[in-house]
């Protein structure tokens with residue numbers, strides 16, 4: 001066969017790079033960055049190469065399987081047909097809901113859903129069909145504080161300003177490491193190249209992080225900051241800005257006086273005591289941000305998934321807005337996506353506390369409860385107890401606090417289905433696993449990441465390979481399940497109305513007479529591709545899937561543009577910084593007099609991402625797992641010496657919720673008082689997962705140490721950074 005060149009989107013991380021792939025029939029010959037791509041400009045990272053390994057991976061499931069035997073090494077997995085699998089899953093979901101109520105079936109949506117067009121167009125509708133208040137997602141171990149503040153300040157949970165990195169003169173990154181992660185809540189492919197350009201035009205990068213990260217190493221300045229104490233530093237920056245008269249907010253920004261009053265107690269000196277960052281440096285940074293021709297402050301994982309995440313993200317928005325950097329070139333700006341899910345009202349503005357979790361009373365946000373309550377909602381008996389779980393592209397046993405306890409809880413469910421193509425720490429508890437097609441077998445359009453990208457572009461990515469005849473896409477799985485669930489429910493209602501008993505007799509009703517079924521069919525009828533086409537057309541962009549598909553790299557719609565105040569969804573088209581929810585929380589913070597460390601013996605545990613890791617999966621891809629071990633605990637030489645720990649020793653790590661043993665690496669890349677461990681490891685412990693080709697199962701799961709009882713006060717977001725841990729040498 002002849003070699004052919006194709007252009008696709010990499011769906012493995014938020015950077016969403018455009019790739020140039022050479023294929024020969026069913027074989028990938030090479031994968032490169034697409035140089036002419038207007039967004040990613042040729043960028044590629046080692047993970048993209050793994051796309052072909054996922055494609056050919058013998059560990060990957062290609063047919064539905066049913067578990068026989070208890071979860072673990074004794075379990076065997078029996079292949080079953082799609083039809084049988086869909087019926088089985090739909091019946092069990094309908095039965096559980098009929099017996100125990102709608103909320104007895106929970107759903108968890110994992111991270112890859114946002115990277116799958118079909119999961120967004122159809123998977124979300126499946127979750128709506130299940131109609132349970134017990135809906136969870138990776139958002140509450142991630143960016144929930146961003147959504148809260150976007151809703152409060154800009155009137156819509158998805159109205160998230162992104163740093164205009166291509167024009168800024170000062171980029172301040174707090175708690176993120178784009179040199180490894182390739183950026184987050186900021187789709188910024190080719191961060192290294194964009195940073196080089198920033199420096200070439202005389203701009204500066206400043207990083208605040210408890211670890212001298214890959215990004216800190218290429219920054220103009222890096223400040224160590226004690227985990228969990230950023231709020232004090234950010235409030236002190238606001239204190240300097242307001243007390244020195246360095247503010248110049250746009251006329252649509254309100255609340256300066258209230259913010260000034262609220263931050264008055266948070267002096268740089270106090271911030272120094274709490275954070276370890278010298279007061280003089282805090283003052284200098286505040287003045288730099290105010291004085292720069294343009295500046296963009298961006299805070300991510302390290303300041304979202306920590307004790308004061310909501311306050312931190314609010315303070316970041318305030319700094320940008322009060323220095324006049326919100327909505328100006330080189331500051332933080334809103335995108336103008338070709339498909340505007342916000343403008344089309346396909347995404348709601350968000351709400352907080354419309355209901356609460358049954359056991360602990362944590363609030364929902366935007367229709368989801370914090371995943372930190374999932375285990376207790378399964379294991380606490382009573383009305384409203386979760387009895388079944390639908391897990392879509394997620395591995396919460398690895399990814400959420402006390403995941404090991406969640407695993408125990410999953411074992412007690414009446415029923416569980418996983419939509420996943422691997423047998424993982426989580427899916428091994430499922431009764432049925434439904435594997436979707438792989439990333440090279442499906443069409444893609446970034447509904448989410450064009451909304452968060454540093455440049456306005458629109459890119460269609462056609463499936464590189466036809467799917468095998470028997471395979472199903474994520475969207476097809478969602479559609480089948482939703483249809484069968486609705487049909488069964490209607491048949492049941494029909495049988496009840498007729499005084500018939502049981503599902504068998506209910507077959508009297510034919511599908512064509514069932515109104516909800518007909519409605520559902522209509523809702524799920526169009527393919528993801530048709531939906532994208534419709535959305536492009538409906539917005540009269542002049543774009544279509546066909547046009548985009550014919551343009552490698554897609555359409556370049558230009559740099560970010562000024563959008564305010566028109567783009568605001570607040571009723572009065574103003575940005576209100578003086579949010580009572582947050583200002584009240586500051587009072588609580590004010591009462592915290594001691595640094596965030598627990599006992600003086602404890603160190604504070606933080607996370608890290610490596611360029612060749614991808615959350616909880618891809619550890620069975622040999623070319624991503626070769627080289628130096630990446631699973632180790634980093635510890636500062638001073639802390640190691642205090643505990644007679646040497647490089648390479650195995651140490652015991654003990655937190656309020658767990659204990660693990662792990663080999664360590666002594667390095668002054670972490671500040672004293674801090675230890676650092678990646679998440680997504682620990683596969684070796686989970687009996688019966690299928691990663692036969694994993695080169696190494698070394699490492700432990702970080703989330704045996706994180707505590708589901710400790711959550712961010714306003715949103716219930718998980719605290720994954722700044723966890724007090726005891727560290728000692730294992731003898």
Ligand SMILES: Nc1nc2c(c(=O)[nH]1)N[C@H]1C(S)=C(S)[C@@H](COP(=O)(O)OP(=O)(O)OC[C@H]3O[C@@H](n4cnc5c(=O)[nH]c(N)nc54)[C@H](O)[C@@H]3O)O[C@H]1N2
Nearest residue numbers: 110111112138142393394395396399419607615616679702
């Ligand atoms: N301690 C600690 N914990 C963390 C984090 C941290 O920094 N520290 N980070 C958190 C963050 S930011 C996130 S987003 C979460 C991520 O955690 P999860 O939401 O659990 O997501 P992943 O680990 O990416 O697992 C995804 C699963 O989806 C499957 N999958 C991959 N692609 C597809 C697909 O196209 N379709 C389907 N159906 N399945 C697919 C994979 O096989 C894998 O089993 O982890 C969180 N947990």
Ligand SMILES: Nc1nc2c(c(=O)[nH]1)N[C@H]1C(S)=C(S)[C@@H](COP(=O)(O)OP(=O)(O)OC[C@H]3O[C@@H](n4cnc5c(=O)[nH]c(N)nc54)[C@H](O)[C@@H]3O)O[C@H]1N2
Nearest residue numbers: 175176177181184227228300301302609611613614615721
């Ligand atoms: N290679 C790779 N890329 C990824 C992923 C991956 O797993 N691997 N995951 C993807 C996902 S789901 C996400 S959400 C993004 C996340 O992207 P990033 O936000 O860049 O994620 P991290 O690399 O975890 O960076 C968090 C940083 O916060 C620091 N930190 C920890 N605690 C604190 C604190 O209290 N204060 C401050 N200031 N800093 C702190 C850590 O040292 C770390 O450097 O990455 C995405 N990209």
Ligand code: SF4
Nearest residue numbers: 010013016017045048
């Ligand atoms: S940076 Fe992300 S999107 Fe780009 S090639 Fe790597 S994994 Fe794919």
Ligand SMILES: [Mo]
Nearest residue numbers: 111138142143
């Ligand atoms: Mo994430």
